[in-house]
Amino acid sequence: MMEYYIGVDVGTASVRAALSSCSGDSIKIVKTSVQPIQIWNDTPDHFEQSSADIWAAVTHTVTSVMTESGVAVNQVKGIGFDATCSLVVLDDNLRPLAVTLPKPNEKQTDSSRNIIMWMDHRALEEANAINNTDHSILQFVGGKISAEMEMPKILWLKLHLKNTWNKIGALFDLPDFLTWKATGSLSRSLCSLVCKWAYDASQGSLKEHGWNDDFLTKIGLSDLAKEQHLKLGQKVKAPGEPVGEGLSESSAAELGLLPGTPVGTSLIDAHAGGVGMLTCKPHALRDYKIKTENKLGLICGTSTCHMVVSEQPAFIPGVWGPYFSAMVPGMWLNEGGQSATGKVIDHILQSHPAYQELEAEASPYSALSQLISRLAQEKGIPEYALTRDLHVYPDFHGNRSPLADPTMKGGICGLTLSSSKDDLAVLYLATLQSLLYGTKHIVDEMESSGYDITAVYMCGGLIKNTLFVQMTADILNKPVVISDEPESVLLGAALLGLCAAKQASLSDVISRVKCGGTAYMPCAESQGFHSRKYKVFRQMCKDQLAYRDIMNSYS
Numbered sequence: 001m002m003e004y005y006i007g008v009d010v011g012t013a014s015v016r017a018a019l020s021s022c023s024g025d026s027i028k029i030v031k032t033s034v035q036p037i038q039i040w041n042d043t044p045d046h047f048e049q050s051s052a053d054i055w056a057a058v059t060h061t062v063t064s065v066m067t068e069s070g071v072a073v074n075q076v077k078g079i080g081f082d083a084t085c086s087l088v089v090l091d092d093n094l095r096p097l098a099v100t101l102p103k104p105n106e107k108q109t110d111s112s113r114n115i116i117m118w119m120d121h122r123a124l125e126e127a128n129a130i131n132n133t134d135h136s137i138l139q140f141v142g143g144k145i146s147a148e149m150e151m152p153k154i155l156w157l158k159l160h161l162k163n164t165w166n167k168i169g170a171l172f173d174l175p176d177f178l179t180w181k182a183t184g185s186l187s188r189s190l191c192s193l194v195c196k197w198a199y200d201a202s203q204g205s206l207k208e209h210g211w212n213d214d215f216l217t218k219i220g221l222s223d224l225a226k227e228q229h230l231k232l233g234q235k236v237k238a239p240g241e242p243v244g245e246g247l248s249e250s251s252a253a254e255l256g257l258l259p260g261t262p263v264g265t266s267l268i269d270a271h272a273g274g275v276g277m278l279t280c281k282p283h284a285l286r287d288y289k290i291k292t293e294n295k296l297g298l299i300c301g302t303s304t305c306h307m308v309v310s311e312q313p314a315f316i317p318g319v320w321g322p323y324f325s326a327m328v329p330g331m332w333l334n335e336g337g338q339s340a341t342g343k344v345i346d347h348i349l350q351s352h353p354a355y356q357e358l359e360a361e362a363s364p365y366s367a368l369s370q371l372i373s374r375l376a377q378e379k380g381i382p383e384y385a386l387t388r389d390l391h392v393y394p395d396f397h398g399n400r401s402p403l404a405d406p407t408m409k410g411g412i413c414g415l416t417l418s419s420s421k422d423d424l425a426v427l428y429l430a431t432l433q434s435l436l437y438g439t440k441h442i443v444d445e446m447e448s449s450g451y452d453i454t455a456v457y458m459c460g461g462l463i464k465n466t467l468f469v470q471m472t473a474d475i476l477n478k479p480v481v482i483s484d485e486p487e488s489v490l491l492g493a494a495l496l497g498l499c500a501a502k503q504a505s506l507s508d509v510i511s512r513v514k515c516g517g518t519a520y521m522p523c524a525e526s527q528g529f530h531s532r533k534y535k536v537f538r539q540m541c542k543d544q545l546a547y548r549d550i551m552n553s554y555s
Contacts, residue, residue: 003077004030005501006065006257007493008058009269010083010174012119012302013039015054017061018490019069019076022498025512027279029487029494033064040113043101045124047117051088051096054115054174055181063256073258079247080240080264080496081182082272082489083174085196087116087153092169099157099164115174116153119303119339121398121406123152130155133218137198142319144404148339149196155221171231173197175266182251182263185244188233189266194323195335196268197232201324209236209324237265238329239275240499240506264496269489270305270335271327273297276488276495277457278328278510282481282517292328294454296443298472299489300462302343304435306336306401306442308451316449318402319442329507334451336442340397341435342462344410347396348431353419369467371425384433384474384526386426390414391533392434393540402445403541411540432468433530436475437537443476456480457517459488473522475530484516491515 003022008015019031035057040048066073089097096114116122127147131138138145145152150173158165172180173192180186190209193199201209211232213225224232237243243263252259267275274297297307309331313322322332340347349355349364361367376383391413398406412430416423447453456478462468463482473480485491495509502509 002075004071004075005494005497006062006076006079007272007490007495007497008062008079008081008178009272009489009493010037010054010058010081010178011269012084012117013037015057015061016490017058017065018487018494019065019071020491020494025514027491027494027498027513027515029485029490031065031069032487032490033061033068035060039117040100043122045121046101047120048099048113049086049115049117050112051114051177052112055178058178058181059254066256073256076257076261078262078264078497078499078501079182079255079257080266080493080498080500081175081178082267082269082493082496083178084118085148085150085192085268086118086174087150088172088174088177089114089116089157089164089168090170090172091167094170097164097167099161101160118148119397120153121147123147123156124406126155126159127152127406130219135215135218137200137202137212137215139315140202140322141198142321142401142404143317145198146320146400146404147406148400149198151198151219151221154224155219158221168231173268175268176233179243179263179266182247182255183244184248186233187235187237187243187265189239190236191239191267191271191326193233193236194326195271195320195333199236238325238506239265239267239271239327240496240504240509241265242500242503246500262497262500264498264500267327267492267496270299270307271333272492272496273299273305273459273489274307274327274492275506275510276485276490276492277459277481277483279491279495279513280457280481280483280485280488280515280517282519290455292331294452296446296453296456296478298439298456298458298460300341300458300460300468302340304338304341304439304460304462306439306446307333308446308453309333310451314446314449314451316402316445318404319445320401328510329505334446336401336446338394338435338438339400339406340394344394344396344435345428345431348392348427349424352424352427354421354424357421358424365465368425368428371422372429372467375422375425382526382529383429384471384529387430387433387533388529390426390430391536391540392427392430393537393544394431394434394438401442408544411544413540432471433475433533434537436468436471437534439472440475440534441538453478458482459486470520470523473520474526475534477522477527479522480520481517482520484518
């Protein structure tokens with residue numbers, strides 16, 4: 001009998017569920033469902049969500065894939081969850097607690113808004129205060145903790161929302177909240193804790209990891225060490241390990257599945273994508289015999305994560321990690337990132353005067369690609385050369401890696417009075433290039449620290465943009481692989497359920513399961529142009545810092 005596994009992915013703006021069929025070493029997504037989720041952004045840099053809204057979307061998508069597929073519930077052997085690294089706040093009775101600043105003359109806030117999203121930057125001051133401690137554990141987050149991580153956000157709650165702080169009963173990373181809702185188990189995932197919570201796995205052994213009480217004390221959160229770290233989590237599991245006794249009676253009823261269905265310990269969404277991509281073994285690159293540590297995973301959507309693993313820890317300034325066993329068991333993970341990629345593209349397009357004309361097109365991105373092709377033909381030059389005099393610096397939402405500077409800003413050099421669709425097409429091309437120069441900056445830092453990256457594996461919404469994919473190969477000068485199963489994040493989540501059902505390690509599952517893929521090879525003739533543009537990109541970064549120094553020199 002065919003076996004099926006469900007993967008649930010909670011992204012920034014939607015929840016997706018996928019039903020995957022599994023036969024032997026082959027796993028294939030056969031049905032998907034998507035449901036939007038709400039985001040509140042009432043205050044600049046404050047982004048909030050509701051755990052109740054998200055769980056409702058989870059139940060909707062899971063029941064939808066089951067109903068539409070016609071698969072019997074007894075054929076579903078496991079379920080796995082991934083999500084963005086957002087902070088979920090619950091009270092002593094494990095009910096939602098508000099994370100919103102009260103408005104003037106407002107006595108209480110909406111308790112349903114109990115999630116501080118990953119992209120929320122309210123805790124910049126708290127992140128700076130933590131970094132000023134210069135604690136040794138900070139070397140495992142690239143030397144600086146980010147305001148997007150959980151400890152600065154938790155410290156912000158303590159300093160700014162006393163009423164909420166005094167009622168906190170549990171703090172979850174969103175992926176762990178989902179496994180708790182599914183099973184009733186309060187266990188946490190090593191992936192979430194080591195990557196976003198400053199959990200100490202520096203000894204490189206699962207038996208020696210734990211919360212660092214000296215760090216909690218130095219950053220002003222010693223109260224979280226009480227009751228053996230009850231609010232933070234006492235039981236920590238590796239990704240894919242079975243959670244509790246599987247689906248509880250109540251959650252099984254909500255999801256339309258059988259009680260006791262195995263649930264795998266969760267992953268952060270980007271890390272699930274990394275796991276899914278590692279199952280891709282494309283025919284075109286068989287001769288390369290690429291080792292796991294030579295593969296760079298790019299998870300490209302609203303933001304971009306750059307994932308690479310090694311057998312020994314690599315300390316890279318401005319790049320998160322090294323994280324032990326955060327994605328591949330027994331290996332150290334380094335994670336670069338761009339806080340806004342797809343979001344930057346949308347912003348550039350939607351703020352341009354010609355965008356209204358473009359909206360009438362069935363596919364604005366296809367229309368832009370056609371405009372780029374036509375303009376290049378008319379000028380008799382390669383498409384990439386259209387941006388010779390137009391340069392974009394893409395840090396519109398700060399720089400996560402490798403500068404680790406959330407105060408960086410975006411910039412455009414080479415604007416004219418033109419506001420036509422042709423002008424927008426060239427600006428769009430320059431924006432795509434700039435984002436990939438940012439990726440090259442991260443890759444350069446990784447390789448200067450000892451990594452030897454020979455191939456790039458991509459997943460996420462931006463892989464639908466073939467122009468972006470080909471430019472990735474060109475600018476990085478490395479082959480880029482797109483899996484035949486493009487929904488790598490959903491596949492990775494389903495594999496967590498498979499691990500739990502089979503009592504198998506994630507490493508074994510990654511090595512056994514195989515998907516094909518397509519390789520995009522770099523264009524040799526574009527290398528000189530991109531080399532020059534990349535120099536401009538790096539100079540724009542230096543210039544911005546120089547402008548900052550000039551302005552700071554005045555009282």
